[in-house]
Amino acid sequence: MEFTRKKKKNSAFDIAVTVISLVLVAAVLYPLILVVSSSISDPVAAASGEVLLLPKGFTLEGYKRVFQDEHIMMGYANSLFYTIVGTLINLLVTIPAGYVMTKTEVPGTKFIMKLFLFTMYFSGGMVPAFLLMNSLGLYNTRWVLLILGAFSVYNCIICRSFFLGLPKELEEAAYIDGSSYIKTFMTIILPLSKALLGVMVLYFAVAHWNSYFNAMIYTYDANIQPLQLFLRRILILEKTSAEMMEAGGDEYAAQQQQVAALIKYAVIVVSSLPLMIIYPFLQKFFEKGVMIGSVKG
Amino acid sequence: MKKEDVRLKYAPKQSLLARMWKYRQFYLLLIPALVYVLVFNYGPMYGIQIAFKNYKGALGILDSPWVGFNHFKDFFSGYYFWTLLKNTLILSVYNLAVGFPIPIIVALILNEVGPKLKKTAQTILYAPHFISTVVLCGMIVSMFSKESGVVNTILEALGMERVYFMGEPGTFRHLYVWSGVWQQMGWNAIIYIAALSSVDPSLHEAASIDGATRMQRIIHINIPTIMPTIIITLIMAVGNIASVGYEKAYLLQTSLNVEVSEIISTYVYKRGIVDASYSFSTAVGLFNNLINITMLCIANAISRKVSETSLF
Numbered sequence: 001m002e003f004t005r006k007k008k009k010n011s012a013f014d015i016a017v018t019v020i021s022l023v024l025v026a027a028v029l030y031p032l033i034l035v036v037s038s039s040i041s042d043p044v045a046a047a048s049g050e051v052l053l054l055p056k057g058f059t060l061e062g063y064k065r066v067f068q069d070e071h072i073m074m075g076y077a078n079s080l081f082y083t084i085v086g087t088l089i090n091l092l093v094t095i096p097a098g099y100v101m102t103k104t105e106v107p108g109t110k111f112i113m114k115l116f117l118f119t120m121y122f123s124g125g126m127v128p129a130f131l132l133m134n135s136l137g138l139y140n141t142r143w144v145l146l147i148l149g150a151f152s153v154y155n156c157i158i159c160r161s162f163f164l165g166l167p168k169e170l171e172e173a174a175y176i177d178g179s180s181y182i183k184t185f186m187t188i189i190l191p192l193s194k195a196l197l198g199v200m201v202l203y204f205a206v207a208h209w210n211s212y213f214n215a216m217i218y219t220y221d222a223n224i225q226p227l228q229l230f231l232r233r234i235l236i237l238e239k240t241s242a243e244m245m246e247a248g249g250d251e252y253a254a255q256q257q258q259v260a261a262l263i264k265y266a267v268i269v270v271s272s273l274p275l276m277i278i279y280p281f282l283q284k285f286f287e288k289g290v291m292i293g294s295v296k297g
Numbered sequence: 298m299k300k301e302d303v304r305l306k307y308a309p310k311q312s313l314l315a316r317m318w319k320y321r322q323f324y325l326l327l328i329p330a331l332v333y334v335l336v337f338n339y340g341p342m343y344g345i346q347i348a349f350k351n352y353k354g355a356l357g358i359l360d361s362p363w364v365g366f367n368h369f370k371d372f373f374s375g376y377y378f379w380t381l382l383k384n385t386l387i388l389s390v391y392n393l394a395v396g397f398p399i400p401i402i403v404a405l406i407l408n409e410v411g412p413k414l415k416k417t418a419q420t421i422l423y424a425p426h427f428i429s430t431v432v433l434c435g436m437i438v439s440m441f442s443k444e445s446g447v448v449n450t451i452l453e454a455l456g457m458e459r460v461y462f463m464g465e466p467g468t469f470r471h472l473y474v475w476s477g478v479w480q481q482m483g484w485n486a487i488i489y490i491a492a493l494s495s496v497d498p499s500l501h502e503a504a505s506i507d508g509a510t511r512m513q514r515i516i517h518i519n520i521p522t523i524m525p526t527i528i529i530t531l532i533m534a535v536g537n538i539a540s541v542g543y544e545k546a547y548l549l550q551t552s553l554n555v556e557v558s559e560i561i562s563t564y565v566y567k568r569g570i571v572d573a574s575y576s577f578s579t580a581v582g583l584f585n586n587l588i589n590i591t592m593l594c595i596a597n598a599i600s601r602k603v604s605e606t607s608l609f
């Protein structure tokens with residue numbers, strides 16, 4: 001590849017692919033910039049769609065309201081809890097299973113793998129799952145959001161492919177030295193699997209932080225609901241809580257509506273910021289992770 | 298065969314129980330996952346029987362009376378059946394037809410630009426993947442709002458009428474599919490970008506010495522290299538055709554676009570969880586699941602014949 005690029009620099013082809021790439025980048029960036037700009041713009045401009053790219057005016061009123069709102073802050077705390085504890089459970093359940101799936105000499109692993117794979121294509125469906133959760137007494141508890149998805153077959157396969165790529169000799173040497181299977185896994189295999197751990201943490205944490213449907217089905221108590229459900233109320237159902245509105249003192253209806261628009265943009269930024277900041281640092285890992293996953297399980 | 302030979306052949310092989318005992322620590326590592334799958338994946342499968350029963354909470358799954366295929370008959374002969382099936386298939390086929398090839402094209406293009414631009418573009422194109430479905434739909438609602446959306450501001454500036462996008466049945470599918478492209482084209486391109494990195498550079502050298510243009514080299518070298526990846530991804534996508542992202546469809550649904558935005562899975566949620574028609578919606582869900590499996594098997598069989606690449 002390299003030598004051709006040197007030979008004909010700036011060919012029409014090069015210009016074309018560069019322009020297309022830049023257009024794609026701009027198309028992806030535009031809505032993101034627009035949200036950030038709108039969130040700090042003058043409420044009147046934000047609510048009438050006058051912000052086209054850069055902020056018009058400047059105010060942090062939207063952010064102030066968001067951080068003053070009890071419900072959003074509670075949802076934020078709940079989501080943090082579900083993401084951290086849920087991801088830990090995910091790792092403890094999924095990674096050891098992926099490791100054992102590489103041990104074809106262990107009786108039953110092939111059958112269990114088939115048992116796992118079958119669930120990727122067939123499921124009981126929403127309602128039987130709902131009835132099961134009810135009968136287990138998990139409905140409207142924090143547990144339901146931690147347990148659901150605790151094990152992911154898809155991620156288990158990624159783990160399996162990763163472990164298959166590690167040299168076998170290391171384990172065999174450890175076994176000869178008398179190390180037990182679990183000890184070998186913990187002291188020899190896991191320290192070599194930092195890239196895999198990075199990918200798994202990212203996949204699981206993103207899934208926890210962003211999920212709303214399970215919480216919508218299985219919880220009704222606002223005290224245990226994650227941020228995404230509060231976001232749904234504000235962004236989709238367009239119900240801004242009364243207290244957010246009152247926080248600004250007595251305003252006219254029109255002004256209230258303008259502030260509501262500002263709050264929407266601010267809440268989008270506040271809720272999406274953690275992942276937006278973290279993912280570029282993990283890019284190397286997840287690019288590798290997708291590659292591991294593409295090796296057929 | 299002499300007796301000793303037989304013993305020699307079989308003696309080293311331990312009995313099944315002995316081997317299982319030897320590997321007991323591996324089973325220990327596997328137990329959490331196995332219990333999870335049995336309870337939370339296979340447990341609900343036991344509940345599928347209520348699709349053929351009249352489920353009553355007081356009687357439980359096992360003791361509720363059998364009704365055979367009544368719920369399926371009700372669904373197939375019901376007013377909504379053809380609309381639901383049509384909406385589901387149009388949305389998923391449209392989604393697949395647009396959402397599947399675009400990441401491949403993105404990967405092929407990024408593979409041709411300089412390393413700096415490639416790296417920056419990749420980082421930026423991944424960003425929307427990390428936005429939640431709720432936030433994505435919230436952004437759509439805001440940007441396409443009739444009074445306050447930037448899209449309508451631009452339309453008006455161009456001398457066109459303001460459009461009430463969220464209330465227009467005609468725009469739902471486009472919003473759904475193209476917002477998906479915006480969100481996932483970068484992320485879904487990763488797998489192809491990775492596959493492209495395995496292209497043998499000597500092929501390109503040889504081809505360009507023979508006078509092949511870069512376009513020709515993409516078509517005759519790059520695309521064939523990533524073809525197995527494309528096919529596997531396609532089979533998986535086709536197998537999920539009936540489970541097109543209902544979480545998003547549900548969020549973008551309004552009372553005005555419901556005639557096109559109601560798909561089988563949103564209908565299952567509303568009838569099953571919201572209206573508590575448990576048996577009926579289990580039957581509908583099972584029907585949806587069977588479409589998926591059928592599509593997957595068909596796609597897999599076709600691919601095995603045509604390209605010798607298959608999932609199973």
